[in-house]
Every structure is written in structure tokens, then in C-alpha cells.
Amino acid sequence: MKIALLGYGRMGKTIEQIALNKGHEIVLKVDENTVNYDITIADVAIDFSIPSVAFNNISTCLKNNVPVVSGTTGWLDKFDDAVALCKQHNGGFIYASNFSLGVNIFFELNETLAKMMKNLEQYQISMEEIHHTKKLDAPSGTAITLAEDIIKHSNKSNWALNVTKTDTEIPIVAKRIPDVPGTHTVEYSSQVDTIEIKHTAHNRDGFAQGAVVAAEWLVGKKGLFTMKDVLGLK
16 A cells, blocks of 8 residues: 655654555655645555644645545644535545544543433533643644533533533643653542543554554545544444
8 A cells, every 4th residue: 555644743753664564655755845746646645744734635635536544633623624525526534533443442432421421410521631742732632522522412512621610611621741642531520429531542653553544444435434434333
């Protein structure tokens, strides 16, 4: 499989090593200084760029019939435009706030727990996410996904960053600490006890492995997909 890497930072380099170890070929490495590249030489593209260029990267792929997997967060104000482009060009597109297998299992646990807690109003919901200091967006895309999945099964209407607990919002605390790949905690607290689920990433390999697996799965497919499709969780 010929892979284009859109974004060649730490995640891009980790993806490169995992892809090469699996026998794939990296035919293109694009960073902020790359211009006039030919995306059509790739069978699939993996985008781990930055929020300001992610949508342009995805658009370029979809317009040129190259399936694209994106793990960049912080650009989702244009997500609906990307979906429209995917449909318009009959492309293949997977976006995930987190490609880690463990995190996607954590997403499923989070939804299941939210359903169980829905009518237990004595519990206050809160979340915390911790990432490395180079992460540009806050809260993380993973935290937003967790919050949105809780909202679907609760009386909460929104999430809010770094606020005190309210009746309508899920408060998310975002911390930036050097060399932390990613930790996410969901807490239900009452006067008598606390229920907590937590996922801690030890390194970036899980994210990168999942992105390569998603790219392998996407080649030859048309449509908009998620990691639930890739992992058979639907």
C-alpha cells in the first residue's frame, strides 16, 4: 500500500515506522513547507497535520479520489463541508478523534455507563483530559467525543471547558503537561461515592497503529466511516 503522510510531526514519524514495519511504502511526506505535491501517487492518505491545514489536506484527497484517514483535531467547524465533499466526489473518508483501539473500546464503555447513569440525578458528571504541552487544541477531540456521547444519553445539553459543575453542561478540565501522550477520565460523583472510568495512553504507538489499520481498511471503499466500522463495533 502506498501511503501519503499529511503532517510529518511526531505522530507522522510514528505512523511512518509502523507502516514500514507492516510492509507499506511511504510515497509522500507533506508538512507546512511542502508545495505542489501530487497526492494521486498514493493509494491512501493519513492526515495528522495541524488544525489550520487539515481541511485543505482532506479536500485535496477527496477531490483527487484518494481515500483519506484524518486524526487531526481542532478543525471540526468544517467537518460538514468535508462530508459534503466526500459525497460529491464519491470518496472514502474516515475521521476519528482518536484511532487507538483501547480508546475506541473506552468510547463504548463511556456510552454504556452514560445510559446506566441517565436517571441517577444525584451524580454530577465531570471530565478531565491531560496531554503534552505541544497539543494545540483544548479540550482534546477525544474529550469532546466522550462528552458528546454522554450528552446523547443524559439531560446535559453541552460541554464547557474549565468551568464549575452546572446542571446543563459537562465541565471538562484540560491540562497540558510535558510528555503526556493522553489521559482521559470521566467521573460521576455523589455525596456517597464516585464512579470513574479512565484511559491512559503510555505512548503514541496505539494511535499510529490504529491509523494504519484504518487506512488499510479504507482502501477500495467509498463513503464516510468511523472507527466503529473499522473495528466492527456497530
